[in-house]
Amino acid sequence: MPAFPYSTTYRTTYRTAGTVTAVAVPPSLSLPVIEAVFPRQLHPYWPQLQENTRSWLLEKRLMPPDKVAEYADGLCYTDLMAGYYLGAPDEVMQAIADYSAWFFVWDDRHDRDVVHGRAAAWRQLRRRLHAALDFPAEHLQHEDPLVAGLADSVGRLYSFLPKTWNARFARHFHEVIEAYDREFHNRAEGRIPGVDEYLALRRLTFAHWIWTDLLEPSAGCELPETVRKHPAYRRAALLSQEFAAWYNDLCSLPKEIAGDEVHNLGISLITHEGLTLEEAVEEIRRRVEESISEFLVVEKDVLRLADRLADGTVHGKELGAAVRACLANMRNWFSSVYWFHHESGRYMVDSWDDRSTPPYVNNEAAGEK
Template identity: 80%
Template sequence: MIEDMFPRQLHPYWPKLQEKTRQWLLEKRLMPADKVREYADGLCYTDLMAGYYTSAPDEVLQAIADYSAWFFIWDDRHDRDIVHRRPADWRRLRYRLHTALDAPRHHLHHPAPLVAGFADSVLRLYSFLPGTWNRRFARHFHAVIEAYDREFRNRITGHIPKVEEYLALRRHTFAHWIWTDLLEPSAGRELPDRVRKHPAYRRPALLSQEFAAWYNDLCSLPKEIAGDEVHNLGISLITHEALTLEEAVDEVRRRVEKCIRDFLDAERDALRFADELADGTVLGRELGAAVRACVGSMRNWFSAVYWFHHESGRYMVDNWDDRSTPPYVNNEAAGEK
C-alpha cells in the first residue's frame, strides 16, 4: 500500500545533511568516532527526516535532523537506564532536560553530552519562528519528557498498559505533536490556532503520526519482546486482549492500514481547507500555501517511516550478537562503563 500510494521523496540536501549530522554527533560527543563510522549512516536517521520535511530550507532541515538524531540517542539512553536499573541517573537527566528546554542558551556547555546536544539543537530550532511557537514546542516536549518518565516507571515495575492507556501514552513518547510542530518552520511560517486546531488540518496530522507509531510497533515488536519491553501495541493486545502473537500482529497491521485509508480521505479535506484559506488576500494566500506544504509533508511521513523501518539497522535484530542489546548504543552517551 505504501509503495503504491506514497511515492518516496528525498530532500536534495540529504547527502550534505548526512555528512553534517555525522560531524555534529562527533562534535557533541553523542557517539564515539568508531560508532559513527560503523553505524551512523546505516541507522538512517537523516534519511527519515530528509524523506519527511522535503520542502524545508536546508538550515531548517539540518536543525531538525540533528535534533532527531539526538532524540534517538536519548531514547537509547532511556532504555539503557531501565535495563541497568539506574533510576537516579534517569531522574537527573530528566530534570536537566526540562531545565535546558526552558533555557537552552545556558546549557550549551553542559558537561553531560546529552544535555549540551539537546540545548544546541533546541536553540537552533527556536531561531526560525516567533516565541509563541517556541513556547508551544517547549510545552509539547516537556510532556514528552514526562511520558518517558511514566514509561520508565512502567518498565521498572513490569506494568504493561491496557490498550487505551498505551495509545494515549504513545502519542507523547512518539512525540506526535513535536513532529507536527516542526512542519511549520519547514513551511516557513507559524500557523495561527484557528488553522492549526481546525479539524481539517489536525486530523491528517494525527493520522500520519498514528500510522508512524503503530508501524514502528509492528516493526520493533521482535526487538522489544527480546528486550522485555512493556510498551508496544502488540504487547498490550497480547496481555490485555488475550490475543496470540499472530493475532496481535494482524490487529496492529489492520490499524495501520485503516490509518492509511483514513489519511487519504483527510488529506482531501485538508487540501480543500487550504484552498478556502487562499481567499485572495496576501495573508490568505500565504496560509493556504503553508497548509498545503504541511499536508504534503504529512503525506511524506508515510513513505519516510516505511522505508526507515525496512532500511535502518535499528530494527535488524537478527544481525545483532545479543538481540536485547543494540550494538550502536554501547557508548558513553548511553551511560555504559
C-alpha cells in the same frame, strides 16, 4: 505461520538520489498502498545533511567515534527526516535532522538506564532536559553531552519562528519528557499498560505533536490556532503520526519482545486482550491500514481548507500555501517511515550478536559504573 516470516521476504525497489536500491520487505510488513500511492522523496540537501549530522554527533560527543563510523549512516536517521520535511530551507532541515538524531540517542540512553537500573541517573537527566529545553543558551557547555546536544539543537529550532511557536514546542516536549518518565517506571516495575493507556502514552513518547510542530518552520510559517485545531488538519496530522507509531510497533515487536519491553501495542494486546502473537500482528496491521485509508479521505478536506484560506489576499495566499506544504509533508511521512523501517540497522535484530543489546549503543553511558 510465524508472525514475522523473514525467510520468505520479497524484494522491492525504490529510487533515492538517482539510484535504484533493492530492499527486503517481509510480507507481514508489506504495505502495497504505500509503495503505490505514497512515492518516496528525499530533500535535495540530504547528502550534505547526512555528512553534517554525522559530524554533529561526533562534535557533541553523542556517540563514540567508532560507533559513528560503523553505524551512523546505516541507522538512516537523516534519511527519515529528509524524506519528511520536503521544502524546508537547508538550515531548518539541518536543525531538524540533528534534533532527530539527538532524539534517537536519548531514546537509547533511556533504554540503557532502564536496563541497568540507573534510576538516579535517569531522574537527574530528566531534570536537566527540562531545564535545557527552557534555557538552551545556558546549557550549551553542559558536562552531559545529551543535555548540551538538546540545548544546541532546540536553540537552533527556536530561531526560525516567533516565540509563540517556541513556547508551544517546549510545552509539547516537556510532556514528552514526562511520558518517558512514565515509561521508565512502567519498565522498571514490569508493568504493561492496557491498550487505551498505551495508545495515549504512545502519542507522547512518539512525540506526535513535536513532529507536527516542525512542519511549520519547514513551511516557513507559524500556522494560526484556528488552522492547527481545524478538525480536518488536526485529524490528518494525527493519522500520519499514528501510522508511524503503529508501524513502528509492528516492526519493532521482535526487538522489544527480545528486550523484555512493556511498551508496544502488540504486547498490550497480547497481555490485556488475550490475543496470540499472530492475532496481535493482524490487529496492528488493521490499524495501520485504516490510518492510511482515512488519511486519503481527510487529505481532501485539508486541501479544501487550504483553498478557502487562499481568499485572494497576500496573507491568505501564503497561509493556504503553507497548509498545502504541511499536508504534503504529512503525506511524505508515510513513505519515509515505511522505508526507514526496512533500511535502518535499528530494526535488524537478527543481525545483532545480542538481540537485547543494540550494537550501536554505548553501554558506558553517563551514570553507568
